[in-house]
Amino acid sequence: xxxxxxxxxxGSQNLRQRLVLATLSATPVxxxxxxxxxxxxxxxxxEVSFLRLLEKICDDCAVEINETGTKLKFKPGIVMGGRNLxxxxxxxRSIGYFLEPLIVLGLFAKxxxxxxxxxxxxxxKDPSVDTFRSTTFPMLKRFGVPxxxxxxxxxxxxxPPLGGGEVLLAIPVVQSLTAVKWTDEGMVxxxxxxxxxxxxxxxxxxxxxxxxxxxxxxxxxxxxxxxxHRAGVHAGNSPGYGISLVAETTSGCCLSADTAISYAHEEAxxxxxDEKKELMPxxxxxxxxxxVLLGEIEQGGVVDSTHQGLLFLLCALCPQxxxxxRVGRLSPYGIETLRHIKDFLGVQFVITADPTTGTVMLKCxxxxxxxxxxxxS
Amino acid sequence: TFSRQxxxxxxxxxxxxxxxxxxxxxxQDSSDEDSDGDDFFRPKGDGxxxxxxxxxxxxxxxxxxxxxxxxKDWNDKKLIESVRDRFVTGDWSKAAK
Numbered sequence: 001x002x003x004x005x006x007x008x009x010x011g012s013q014n015l016r017q018r019l020v021l022a023t024l025s026a027t028p029v030x031x032x033x034x035x036x037x038x039x040x041x042x043x044x045x046x047e048v049s050f051l052r053l054l055e056k057i058c059d060d061c062a063v064e065i066n067e068t069g070t071k072l073k074f075k076p077g078i079v080m081g082g083r084n085l086x087x088x089x090x091x092x093r094s095i096g097y098f099l100e101p102l103i104v105l106g107l108f109a110k111x112x113x114x115x116x117x118x119x120x121x122x123x124x125k126d127p128s129v130d131t132f133r134s135t136t137f138p139m140l141k142r143f144g145v146p147x148x149x150x151x152x153x154x155x156x157x158x159x160p161p162l163g164g165g166e167v168l169l170a171i172p173v174v175q176s177l178t179a180v181k182w183t184d185e186g187m188v189x190x191x192x193x194x195x196x197x198x199x200x201x202x203x204x205x206x207x208x209x210x211x212x213x214x215x216x217x218x219x220x221x222x223x224x225x226x227x228x229h230r231a232g233v234h235a236g237n238s239p240g241y242g243i244s245l246v247a248e249t250t251s252g253c254c255l256s257a258d259t260a261i262s263y264a265h266e267e268a269x270x271x272x273x274d275e276k277k278e279l280m281p282x283x284x285x286x287x288x289x290x291x292v293l294l295g296e297i298e299q300g301g302v303v304d305s306t307h308q309g310l311l312f313l314l315c316a317l318c319p320q321x322x323x324x325x326r327v328g329r330l331s332p333y334g335i336e337t338l339r340h341i342k343d344f345l346g347v348q349f350v351i352t353a354d355p356t357t358g359t360v361m362l363k364c365x366x367x368x369x370x371x372x373x374x375x376x377s
Numbered sequence: 378t379f380s381r382q383x384x385x386x387x388x389x390x391x392x393x394x395x396x397x398x399x400x401x402x403x404x405q406d407s408s409d410e411d412s413d414g415d416d417f418f419r420p421k422g423d424g425x426x427x428x429x430x431x432x433x434x435x436x437x438x439x440x441x442x443x444x445x446x447x448x449k450d451w452n453d454k455k456l457i458e459s460v461r462d463r464f465v466t467g468d469w470s471k472a473a474k
Contacts, residue, residue: 126441218451330390331443338391349390
């Protein structure tokens with residue numbers, strides 16, 4: 001075994017993306033300066049949990065963390081996948097945090113992954129599990145991911161701070177993705193959505209639906225928002241409520257917006273004021289999330305700002321073929337993703353602004369990643 | 378102006394990152410000098426934090442969710458008209474262009 005050269009990176013930002021790209025491009029990475037100047041330096045609990053998850057689904061993957069957690073050495077292995085895996089995502093970040101990278105890795109695994117993830121299903125920081133079902137999965141299908149075997153089942157919901165949620169995720173494997181030419185955003189033909197409530201009255205959901213629908217009434221009649229009230233063991237350990245909306249267009253694009261309301265984690269509030277912040281009432285939540293969705297619709301693009309990162313990543317992982325996509329304003333996370341893609345895969349996008357619609361067109365030639373581990377039948 | 382905008386976007390994402398960071402450094406230095414007389418002791422993270430905000434991407438939270446929305450009042454008639462054609466209930470010929 002020769003001495004492998006590590007790619008040197010600094011800072012704690014975009015850890016998930018770096019590790020995903022490192023794994024897919026088989027580049028060992030050495031990340032230094034991870035929150036060296038923070039009061040609590042080093043890797044956070046969810047980041048370590050994500051590393052453990054990587055170890056779980058990969059073979060021959062080596063993770064070394066120094067004593068303070070400010071330095072991370074990561075040697076990627078081969079994504080194996082496998083059935084009936086279980087991972088506890090902890091309570092510092094929601095399951096959405098783990099789903100994004102897991103889905104991309106799962107596509108290029110040796111065997112299809114089916115895994116049970118435990119933790120928080122809905123919070124305000126990450127896309128909720130409902131959004132993954134309604135928006136992310138249709139997006140994957142555009143890139144040639146088969147719909148059989150692609151599944152996310154919400155067994156139990158869990159809100160912060162105590163979680164208690166459980167989802168079952170299944171991802172099929174692909175030999176390679178297919179390049180897309182996805183520039184027609186179409187017109188919004190319907191709005192769908194789902195609300196949830198755990199350990200609070202189901203009336204909260206009706207109020208959210210009513211408020212959100214009030215906003216959409218001036219645009220189109222086809223608005224259906226379903227409710228998903230959970231009780232008992234299916235409701236997790238903490239009270240919470242939230243809503244996830246998706247706007248479907250005539251060309252089959254899905255734009256999403258979601259949020260969840262619950263009490264904050266105690267650790268997070270301990271350092272600040274000791275008074276508990278008032279929760280946003282459900283009618284305001286409904287109005288707010290409807291406004292966010294309208295904002296996404298207004299700026300145009302085939303995906304919402306939350307999904308830009310994933311969109312670019314999938315484009316870059318396509319075979320050596322031109323992909324062309326249109327987005328609204330570039331989100332900060334999307335820009336970071338573009339930089340990391342260039343860093344690891346050497347794929348540079350051609351980015352042009354379209355002044356008539358205020359959108360941004362991106363073109364790239366994929367890096368031609370193939371799932372070599374899959375048997376050719 | 379169109380071509381310039383193009384290069385600007387490319388630059389914004391990929392290029393000239395070194396010049397951006399030095400600019401942030403310079404700004405940081407000057408503000409340091411200004412406030413030196415006021416407080417002799419300053420926490421170590423203080424200046425760095427400011428710098429990081431300017432540089433934009435140091436230890437920001439790793440989240441794909443875009444939460445920096447400016448919430449508008451969508452009951453406003455003008456605003457409603459401005460996105461009307463993004464819906465099937467709007468003008469199809471306008472949206473087709």
